[in-house]
Amino acid sequence: MFNPDINDYQLTSIITECCGGVAVVYSALYKPSNQNVAIKRYFVDKTRENANLIQQDILTRKALQHPNILPYLTSFVHGRELYVVSPLMTFGSCRDILDRYYHEGLPELACAIVLRDVLLALQYLHKQLYIHRSVRASHVLVGANGSVRLSGLRSAASMMVRGRRQKQLHNLPPPDHDNVNLVWLSPELLEQNLKGYDERSDVYSVGVLCCELANGAVPFAELPTTLMFTEKQRGARPQLLDCTTFPEPCLHDGDMKSIYNTDSGVGDSEAPRARQLYGARKFSDTFHHLSDLALQRDPEKRPTASQLLNHSFFKQIRKTDYLPGLISRIKPIKPDPNDMSAMLLQQKLSEMDIEKTTEWDF
Missing domain, CATH: 3.30.200.20 (Phosphorylase Kinase; domain 1)
Incomplete structure (x- = not known):
């Protein structure tokens, strides 16, 4: 006490x-x-x-x-x-870690450990009939022993309304100070239509988190809110940046700058450096697959948090893996x-x- x-x-x-x-x-x-x-x-x-x-x-x-x-x-x-x-x-939040020590993104194994623990938190939340509605790197905290904990519960919503369990919710999360949270929200949550949204909206946010952790940059961060909303509605989604995806043949440097914030080095003058940085690495096929699954435009095609935890991407984690050792640049x-x-x-x-x-x- x-x-x-x-x-x-x-x-x-x-x-x-x-x-x-x-x-x-x-x-x-x-x-x-x-x-x-x-x-x-x-x-x-x-x-x-x-x-x-x-x-x-x-x-x-x-x-x-x-x-x-x-x-x-x-x-x-x-x-x-x-x-x-x-x-x-x-060790602060994962956003702190990215901003201070890993501008290019975390190593894949570190991403796997963080994402596993976030999904474990969401699995529990969803079983308790809560939707988090604010899953992002700034709400993922890392402790001295490598423990990963999800915060940001002031935006959480219960599926229990007046004593009855709801299949869908329709209300937006409370606005934060600069609407930054909208970047991570699912298309169906932003649509505010009669279909509503459920726990799988958190899974979409996990997909955005995958790209945030792996790339160091926040997807859609430089887009105006209305354009970001339009892009999500038409099915545009971020990707893990490596030699297989960066740059897309049909994607100009200016387009990349609009999807990923300039802190990642993606943009007009920094495009060659970014191409060298991201083009020199390759993420596993299972990581790409996990991200693609979570970012499905149709929530019916998205797996649950429990189903994602069984994804083969997480089989690379061993009991001896220690998160602070994998991101050794960080200082407590x-x-x-x-x-x-x-x-x-x-x-x-x-x-x-x-x-x-x-x-x-x-």
Whole structure:
């Protein structure tokens, strides 16, 4: 058990700003057990409109318990700010890892381990009648021991509505700060028609995640929202970039730039470098097949998360494979005792004249 009391936590470093600037994540030391944790600090004045999303995130995480889902430890209000405590995932998110260390994408075996664990989390979620609706690399976290956990549950939706199980849902996920999540959403979810969508919309997002992890770039990221929507509706889908797919004979460099963001090196002036980078490698046929299956335009043709877990792509994983060893460039998040932002905040908290910290429970 973790106490909902700010005095039991020593903030050590700022990790990242998130949620469009309405929250900051810190590493912290839980003093009663000398354990490192992560604390997400929400600025209440900025989060009034999203308070129900934060509540949804906490309620969902409290209801779900699985080794591959980020657990909830406790939460509390101190002053005018909300603090949510989680385990410290030492290597950060897969998006962090790609941006900082693997611009060209992760090795295939590392992708296999991450995707397997994400599918295990989704298999559990779907059995609990939840649809995640926000599967992307920034919501896939890696711990010190190589554990992979799925976060981002504030967008999750239950298939149970007023006590009855629904076969399909029709509502869009709550909008995030810049609509970035739309890139990963399935065509049928974006269509908002009478057919609705089900758990297989998450499988489409896994297909986009395959390309994000393998290529380092976010598919569709540079396209305007309306054009991205149109491209998905007509069946356009990203691919794993290697010597068999890059560049497509009928695809010009400018087209590649529009489908994959410029951070990957794909674009006008960088096309030769990108061609050399991606053209010098080859992913397995099973990886290509897995990605193609998940990205089927017709959800009826898409496998479930459980079916994908039985795909031959995952047979390459051995019990001795260790994720941090496969992506050895990465460096763990280390608490910085000289981080002035954390020190100043801790000092401010200790000086605040507040009667007590209030637990935020539901």
